[in-house]
Amino acid sequence: MTTMKLILAPMEGLADFWIRQALTDIGGYDWCVTEFVRVNGLLLPPKVFYRWCPELRTGARTRSGTPVHVQLLGSDPACMADNAAQAVALGAPAIDLNFGCPAKTVNRHRGGAVLLDEPELVHQVVSAVRAAVPASIPVSAKMRLGNLDDALALENARAVAAAGASWLTVHGRTKVQGYRPPAYWDRIGAVREAVSLPVIANGEIWTPEDAARCQRESGCDAIMLGRGAVSDPYLARAVRSGERAQWPQVRAQLETFMQTLVGTGKPAQEAGRVKQWLNYLRRQWPEAEVLHQQLRRERTLQGMFGLLERLV
Ligand SMILES: Cc1cc2nc3c(=O)[nH]c(=O)nc-3n(C[C@H](O)[C@H](O)[C@H](O)COP(=O)(O)O)c2cc1C
Known part of the structure; x- marks a missing residue:
């Protein structure tokens, strides 16, 4: 029985309300994260938050009681702060900030993984959001190792930490590496060693054996499961118990x-x-x-x- 924390990854167009419900009904997850809510200069009305996170109507938990964190994507610190405050006012128990999205349309509007070229801006976004929500509400960030390469990985992680984030999730690939295996779990370990905040390791975990190896190579005791969780709905439980479903x-x-x-x-x-x-x-x-x-x-x-x- 592992004491590892297991988190269901945000996956736009895939891990929506229904899949979150199905996977957390089966169980094994400490929390899940919504698909990204795109913030582009406006204070989004409540209906947008309810659309991406219908669980806000039920205490921000899935049917089985698993907490749902709201993820925001954008690059304007003040606007991200306003929208984070809005999400929290609607009941979000935690705010996650997306610095990893590789989509061209998102990147063209200076959102997602391209922000990793600008650690100072990453710092400003996290700081502004941190200042806009109550201290009791965790603010976290999720990043890739970098945009074109991983040269700024530690700098970005330090920027997130210095801005007062509660934890950092690292997907162990750069944007240009896309979703091609492998994920560089050892590089996540290097990030973990560079900062004092908890780091969640993510990428290419399909089996309990992968989870154990990722934990060993990254040194992280929290792991985020993405496509593997959808491919094997019992994966989180299997990681915890060692028993594979039929x-x-x-x-x-x-x-x-x-x-x-x-x-x-x-x-x-x-x-x-x-x-x-x-x-x-x-x-x-x-x-x-x-x-x-x-x-x-x-x-x-x-x-x-x-x-x-x-x-x-
Ligand atoms: C279809 C799909 C949609 C995704 N959408 C998001 C998203 O909205 N926000 C985010 O931070 N990451 C998103 N990701 C990235 C995942 O959260 C995760 O970091 C990535 O899939 C690596 O983990 P995995 O190898 O376990 O799938 C998405 C990934 C996929 C496959």
């Missing part, structure tokens, strides 16, 4: 997920969400690959349920 359990979770999606969107969107999850599940489960082949032509949940019944 396919029937995963399939039952998928069916529960399908039930919860009924009536949440247009039929094709609902079916699309199921296909999206299956697309991740098939990385780890051969049975999911078979199911994916069978369900991919269905355009509605109804059709999928019918097919599943015939497959039993």
Whole structure:
């Protein structure tokens, strides 16, 4: 039994309310983080925060009681501060700041990973947000090792620490390294050694063995799980217990997920969400690959349920 902290990663377009609910129902997570809320010069109205974080309506916790932190992405310190204060007023228990997004549209507007070229600006954003919310509310940052290379990794981490952040998550790749394996867990370790605040290690953890190796190489006792968590919904529990789930359990979770999606969107969107999850599940489960082949032509949940019944 590990005492490691496990966090479900923010994943825009993937780890939304429904996936957060499904994964935290299964359990093993200390908290999760919303998809990024884009801050671009305006004080966002409450409805925007509720859209990205519907859990704000239920005490900022998922159905199973797992806390949900709100992530903001932007580069204007004053505007980030105002929006952080707004999120906290709506019930956010913690604010995370995104300095890692590689998307071109985001980077073009001076957001996400490109900010890692400007540690001074990183410092200003974190400082402004830290000053704008009560001391009881943690403010954290999430960064990659760098933008084009990792030369400024320690400087950025020190900037985050000096600004008073409560912890720092490091995805062990630069922006240009994208999502290509490996993630450089040893480099996360170098960052951890350079700062006194807690560092959460992230990147390329797909199995309990990966988690253990990441912990060893980074020296971090907190780990954030991203795509691996979606590919194996029991991953956090497996990291904690050492026991791997069996396919029937995963399939039952998928069916529960399908039930919860009924009536949440247009039929094709609902079916699309199921296909999206299956697309991740098939990385780890051969049975999911078979199911994916069978369900991919269905355009509605109804059709999928019918097919599943015939497959039993
Ligand atoms: C589809 C997708 C969307 C993502 N969206 C966000 C995001 O909104 N905010 C963020 O900080 N990181 C985001 N990330 C990065 C992840 O949080 C994580 O750092 C990255 O996937 C590496 O972890 P992994 O190898 O365990 O997936 C996203 C990643 C993916 C795959």
